[in-house]
Amino acid sequence: MRLTKLQMQGFKSFADTTTMTFDSGVTAIVGPNGCGKSNVSDAVRWVLGEQRARMLRGAKMEEVIFQGSSARRAVSLAEVSLFFENEDGGLPVAFKEVVITRRLSRSGESEYLLNGASCRLRDIHDMLRGTGLGADSGIVIESKMIDALLSDRPDDRRELFEEAAGVGLYRDRRRSTERRLEETAVDLSRLDDLLGEVQSQVRSLARQRKRAERHAELTARRFSVELTLASREMAAWREELAQLEVTVAALREQAPGDDARVVAAEGARDAAHEARAAAEASRNELARLTQLQQQHVQELRAEIAVAVERQRNALERRQRAEEERREGEAFGERLNADRVRAREELTSLEGEVEQSRESLAVHARDEEAARAAVTAARSAVEAAERTVRELREQQRRLDLDRESAQRETAELEQRSAALEIERQQLVDAATVLAREIEGADEAIEVARVSVATAVAALEEARAAARAARERDAAARAELGRAEDTYVALEGKVNALEGLERERVGLAPAAARLLRERDRFGEGAVLGPISDFLSTSASSAVLVERYLGMTVHAVIVRDHAAAEAVRSWHASANPGPLLLLPLDAMPSPSGGEAGDLLNQVEAAEPAAGWVRSLLDRVRALDDGSGFVDGRGAVWLPGTTAGPGPLRRRAELSGLRSELLAAGAGRQLAAAAAEEARRALTEADAAVAMATEAANLANGEDRRANDHRAELERRRLRGMRELENAEGLASRLATRQDELRSRLASIEVRTAELQESLGSHGVDSEALRVQAAETERALEAAREHRTNGQVALAQAQARMQVATDRVHRLEQEHENASTRLASLQHELSTLADSDRSLAEQMANWQGDLDARVATLTDVESRLAEAERHVRDANASLSTADHALDQARREAHERESALHHAELRFAELSGRRTAIRERLETEWRRPLEDLLASFEAVEVDDTALRTEAEQLRTELEKLGPVNPLAVEEHEEEVKRLDFLTGQRNDLAEAKNKLQLAIREIDTTARELFLTTFTQVRENFRQIFMTLFGGGECDLRLENPEMPLDCDIEIHASPRGKRTQRIHLLSSGERALVALSLLFGIFLTKPSPFCLLDEVDAPLDDANIGRYVRMLNQFKENTQFIVITHNPRTTTEAADAVYGVTMQEPGVSSLVSVRMRGNTVDEVTPPEMAPEGEVAGAPA
Template sequence: MARCGTKSSARLPNRECALVRLTKLEIHGFKSFADQTDMVFEPGVTAIVGPNGCGKSNVSDAVRWVLGEQRARALRGAKMEEVIFQGSSARRAVNLAEVSLHFENDDGALDIPFREVVISRRLSRSGESDYFLNGAACRLRDIHDMVRGTGLGADSGVVIEARMVDALLSDRPDDRRELFEEAAGVGLYRDRKRSAERRLEETTTDLARIDDLIAEVHSQVRSLARQRKRAERHGELMARRFTLEVAHAAREMSAWFGELNRLEERVTLLRAKLPAAEETLRTAEATRETDLAERTSAEARRTELARLVADQREAAQQLRGEIAVAEERLRNAMSRRERAEEERREGDALAGRVSGDLERASTELAELQAAFDAAEEALSAHAQHEDQVRSGLTTARSNLEQGERALRELREELHRAHLDRQSAERERQEVAERRAALEHEQAHLFDAAEAARCELAAADDAAAIAATRVAETNELAASSREALRQAREREVAAREELIRAEDLHTALSAKLNALEGLERERVGLAPAAARLLKERGIFGEGAVLGPLSDFISTDANAAALVERFLGPTVNAVLVRDRTVAEAVRAWHASAAPGPLLLLPVDSTNGETANGDGRSDDLAQLVTSSSPARGWVRSLLGQVTSMESGTAFVDARGAVWLPAPESGPGPLRRRAEIADLRTAVANAATARHTAGATAESERVTLASAERAAIVAQEAASQATRESAEAGDRSGAAGRRYQRAARDAAEARALIERLSERETATLSRIDGLTVSSQEIEARIAEREASVAGAREVLASAEQMQDEAREHRTASQIRRAQAQAQLEVASDRFRHLSEEFASATGRVESLQVELTTLSSADANLTGQLSQWQTELEARERTLENSEDKLEQAERGLLEIDERLTSDEHSLAEMRRHTSALSEELHAAELRYTELSGRRTAIRERLEAEWKKPVDELLAGAESLEMDDETLRSEAALVREQLDALGPVNPLAIEEHEEETKRLGFLTTQRDDLNSAKNSLQQAIREIDITARELFLQTFVQVRENFRNIFMTLFGGGECDLRLENPESPLEGDIEIHASPRGKRTQRIHLLSSGEKALVALSLLFGIFLTKPSPFCLLDEVDAPLDDQNIGHFVRMLNRFKTKTQFIVITHNPRTTTEAADAVYGVTMQEPGVSSLVSVRMRGKTVDETITPAHPAHTPQLHDEPDAAETAPLTA
């Protein structure tokens, strides 16, 4: 179509505009167009025709889709992927759909430096959608920017469909208004206004909410300011208390620091020395025990040697005299006994001393154990008491926190109750004002309802009279329609018979043409024979006559028998004579084309050729021409068929069993061609007869249609009059119902408002009572919190006392434990010493007993000693030496034992002194550590920081300890007098202050935004109103002009229901065709309605022109007369506008179209474009053939062919 020089002038059809012409449409894989399909468009009108379900409307969907349509429902689908070819019974689905529009841009109307502009869109099953401009990828917005002002786009008037006619004629004003607003471009401004109003409403709501927030926050800021002052004073006192208490604790801990370090070093040193001393003591005791064991052994050895020497001396003395020997031995024994007696007495004395010491140690140990148990019980009791006090302290703190939390919740609840009461007061006032206004409005509504009731009664009477007229005319129209139905059924049956005859004639003709083509191409002939026929010119004119099958003709059954018998011989080539056969042999030797059978005509036996054959031989079944007659007799004469051609017998009785039957050969093909020619002639005759019958029935149908139209017009006129009366009655009834409903709603609303006002007053009273109750509970809770604070202070004091008692008990327990350990060590040493002394006395007693026994036996052994005198004298000298050595060793051991006893006693005293000193140091260290731990726990529990961090930040104060303690007590009293404070008041006050400033800024911004939105809405209303009125005037003028063209006269107009508010009211269509006075389009016939809608659609289209206009079956409701008007309109405007018309009507195709495209489905489910007719010349071609062997026809196909997905 056209694009003017400026965007504002693009809507004016009477301007001189630059041309942008559509030249071609390319479709591939879109809906039912599975193959590549091209449509070339010339200036003027291009018609697209075809039967139902063949995919014509898919062309309009393709145009709408490539221009950027994003709604799947607008393309008659549920989702966008359904526009891709879904497959058919014979084809698989494709994965890509692509559509391209080609435009001629010679004058540069499109803002792109190309003479030809191609807009393409591609969609894959993965969901990827791409746009291309002249093959280069681009965005949809780039395409919209390029075509802006040209009338192109998915939402423009490029495509006019039948549903748009329904939208114009519907009772829904929104559908009609949508078309006008689309032409005027008001939709964008309406969306902007709707968005601005929504934002304005949100802004107003935000302003009300932020005003409430500012009032609330301002109140909180004032309250927090007071709390902040108390919190700051509390913070100062707490800081001073912290300084004093930490300084005092630092002094105490500093005073203990040096002593604790010294004690720790001393304890460490003593703990290191004590194990070494104990180990030395144990070593000395082991050494003493070893020496005691050696002395015992040495004593036994010395005794044995002394006995031996005595025996030996006694034996020697017997030689000198028995008495001398016995006295010597008795003297020696007495001496030993005396020594043993002396040692036993010493051992008894030592055992007595040790036993006394052991009894005293046992008594002391029992006393210390009792003292330790008492200290342990006291410590356990004090620890248990401290745990009980601590549990009570925890409970007191928890009670205080719960009380304070409950107090805060009550205060918040009181605040909410005050806010709810204020809100209820405002609501009550609004409800009272609204109820008063409704009471005033209710009176007017009652008057309007009574007036509407009177109007309804008059309208019902008129509707009853019109209904009687409708019944009479409908009865006459029903009889006319029945006659028309019967005539239409006969005409349809005749037309279907004609279509069947044409289909049969077409199918037979196509098959005949195909077989004749195969015959001309000699398909099925042996390769060598085909090559010989192709090159037979080298052998001379008439040398090679042709294949044997060319000279034989017969029916189909005989042809099958002959081909079965002859087999490959049917492809034999007849040559003129043997000379030619020799030449062909030479050619065959050089060319080597394959097996070849030659039949020279002059080689046949004349007798065989002239002989009479049997009536049932194969030769009698065929007709042969003269060159091959001899060979036919030779090959087929006297050959009969057995069992339907499964075997053959010749005159000699030889039986020929052929190979299994293959496909039809040339004889059967030529027989089939002859049969088809006869069938085609018969089909042509039947088609002519059916055509005459169909023409006769069509004339009868036309007569019945005219009679039915007259009756129907009368019925329609009566129906329209009845409808008008019904409309008036319905309108009056609706007005009465609306008035009654409004009055009832107003009355119900007044009652609800009254109930709401009463409920609001009750809620206000309830909130007042609730506030008083909450205030009373707050007072009770404050008293409870004060008592909980006193309980907490008492519990903290009890905890300090319990902690001091526990520390003292720990010290006493440690002292008792140390004394008990020392006494236990001493008792153990005494027990060991007593056991050693007792053992020594017992061994001496045994020795005395042994000596006494030896003296008693001495006399009896004198005689034996005499006998042994000689032997013992020899060993006496050695024995005496050994005895002397043993005595010296025993003496050394005794001296060593004496030294060991002295050393052991010294070591025991040293170890005991170290142990006592260690226990004393540990006791003092435990005492100081307990006091330091108590101070650490108290500081950390109160100030919630590690002691090291607290002491590191402590200030040094220039005052003595007493002054320090006094000032700390004074600060604690001031804190108690200050009472509880909000510790977060400072931070909350700062945050609320910032929040108040932020909310104030936000309120200013919202006020500014509200003013801006209101101004924007006013500007949008003004701009949209101007655009709509300008477009409305242009559409009305175009509508009048086109109406006069289509109807050849008459009157029409477009009116606004509310001219003062054109953007809100309905648009009324008034039309009176020539000769009629009706104004309402509902009273027109369906064809007249369609023409009125087309007039208006074209008026809108001319107001917002496009490069071309695609009309999708908009002429379907029109009869022949109205089709003529429609054709005249197309012929009038096609010089300025390029039209593409999808139609079923033959007059539109023949009288208005400059080019015709046919869409059909020769292959089920796949649309193809065929039979293009250009004005002035005819080109029969298949653009996208489905079956090349058949010629597609543009007749109406059965509905069963509608297998393409998403087709019309």
């Protein structure tokens, strides 16, 4: 790969398209100061991807575009192209010529092109990787690099080494990583504080959640229990109501039956019940045994199936192990053969290495002898040559050094003053930051107080909400109880009113007469005597017992009405009937009224008949009988059921209770509404307090963030202050060194002036002798180098052989270990297989026994099922007989009364349950019955459990219904924060590890590069100075990344000393040696030297030219120079740069060695070898 051409357009001072063609060897670029020569080196840096404007001698990247001149406008685009010949395939692209182009417009748009195709800078870097080219490579060597190396500022010198090693990137990464580490530590501290608060909140909410979940669990269980009870009761009531309807219809139409049939039917039913219970018990026991046997059989079959699978897996593993063992034995035999051959090869190579060492020792002794002779000859030549010329030159350079030291002293004083101002500014800034941090601490404290206040207010609001919720629950429970009471009473009243309307309990004939009384004319039939009587519930019992069937008597208007009714009765035959005509009403007796009459109120027009029937009747003390006015004792016996008087008395009392229950329900509803309103207000207060707490927490977080930012700024300021103080200390030290240096320069000047008149000898013979010794040294050095190469090659082959022997031995040992492991595994698998087979045989026997037992139990279970079916059939027959007997029972009237009352009661209770459940659970009953899960236990246990659940809920008290959601949210927040903290902790560890890895990598890169540069520096120094000694040293080898780099050089004939004690020319030559040493660590196809020969005198220029001639066979050199000797002696091609048009650079001449092409001679011509242009 070779550079063939550079093309520039609109780049800096090259406004027009300018093309430079390069051939192998050295190409010189000459021209007066300010003509734009160095813009060529900037163009090379820029096109290869340089991103730092300061490296291009600018403040911003747009300055590389031609800015215009007095006669030209500025251009809008800068473009530079490098052309490479790629015949040898050095670049990994399929082109014989590769063109790299970079464009930049004033709009900031930048573009890279590869052979005219747009690409990324990364693509160019990837292509150039390994070739020594790139923006960070050392292909451009400038004069300012010499100044940086010779500077006493260690940072400038270190920068060149770090660029060569590529350490700068790692330094930037380390600083960035440290900043991120500090930020991560601050964030981690804040997160720990926040985690503590959230964990406390989670623990509190966890307790509330347990109570809420327990409350919800109990409520759900109570819902299931109550709905199960309600569904069962309502299902039973539906059946009972249907049966009651049938029973009532039958009882109204059929005659009374025989009680004996009822007793017989009940006995038969009980016997059938007992028989069925015995059959079911036997059936259940056999079913349990069947299930147990089935479970055992399934378990045994599963164990056998698992064992079969284990046997199959073991067989496959044994087969694999056998195959691996056979392969391992074959592999071990191959390894033994390879190991024997490798040892034989190693023995042969050891002998070859020993022979190379002996030969190298002989060549080294020859070289040492030649070097001693060269040193002696050179010393003599130097002593002769430097008599007057070198002393005068040293005096001149001492004067330059004095001026340089004086200028640097002035610069250091200015920098010290500026640094003191900067340090004071940092101190002031630290003071301001301290005050701001104090203010931030106060703000944090205020925020924490606000948070505590808001949290306390939130807790108070939550407590108030819990109390309101308790009151609301209590009010709703009280309302439910009031609703239940009211609905129950209303059901009873409605039932009794229905019975009253239907005249239930009245004699059938009287009831039928009242239904058909319209046929007798208006007012003919007035109603039963019970309609005109009213009394208390207790008195109604006595009156009904005394009156007996008379209570069913019907009041008629007169005898005519009675005759009409009699005619109807004769034809209809409705049953016994008692009529009481008003015109036949007996007159009252004049005696004292009985106590029974005093207990009733009679209404007109039947009051006379009531007084007549109850006159002078008194009840016995125990209520078992009565005594009338004649002294006769009446013992009525027990009645079949409540009569119309008792029902009316009960209805009157129930109506009074219903009015009271309605008032209580209204009060409970008002209390529930008030409690619900208070709960709504309490929930709103909780929401407001929560929002206030969140705002306070936000303020606290912002205050902490601000405090952390101030702390980071304070730490950054402290570091900057420390750096400024350290720099001030180094500047003071440097000022002291400069003062010592100036004193040393004065002493040296006096010595040189004294020596100028005392030295002068003829040195021609010594020079001839030195040339002969140098040729002998070169020959000896070449022999020694060849010997070193041969030894290194032999040692490399021996090391390869040694590594191969070790690797084969390790592989053989591993193979042996693997074979032993496989043998042990095969033995273990065989033992396991035998044990498993025995166990499977035992399991199979047990399985056969269990299957036989299961078959027997299943047959017995089928027989028990048949017995249960027979018992159920018998029980069904007995139940049917009992129902039939009861329908025919003697007490038909009493049964009818109870059936009708039960029908009304069940209807009311069903309505009450519906209203109660819908009110409590706030859903229609149909939805409730469709959504609950039935509880399969008996009703008694369910009622007990319902009462226990109600008691437990009351004990549990009010709960926070939002606790579950709040706890889940806080747990999610805690998990999120915990994850964040873990991520931060992991990030912190990774950042710390990254810093260590960066330090390790940078240290290794730096030390490797330093070692290479050190070796290259020694070789090039020997070439330039023709001998002498030099070295690079680290001030602190334990900390290579932070210590100073010292350059020691001892030209031929001088003792080892620091470079600042050398002459300017020697120092420049030492710096060139080091720069070329750095360049050779990353050799590239070409190298651009920008005025690096400026400080060299004629003698050192000759050495510099010899070095270029030595390296130009392998590297193209582009030399920007003012020195005519460099141009004439080293250059194979010369370009002249001029500014014939002010502000615009152009090429005016090209001279190829041996040929002149388009030569244009400007008016003012420099000395031979340099082509000059018009003055800038």
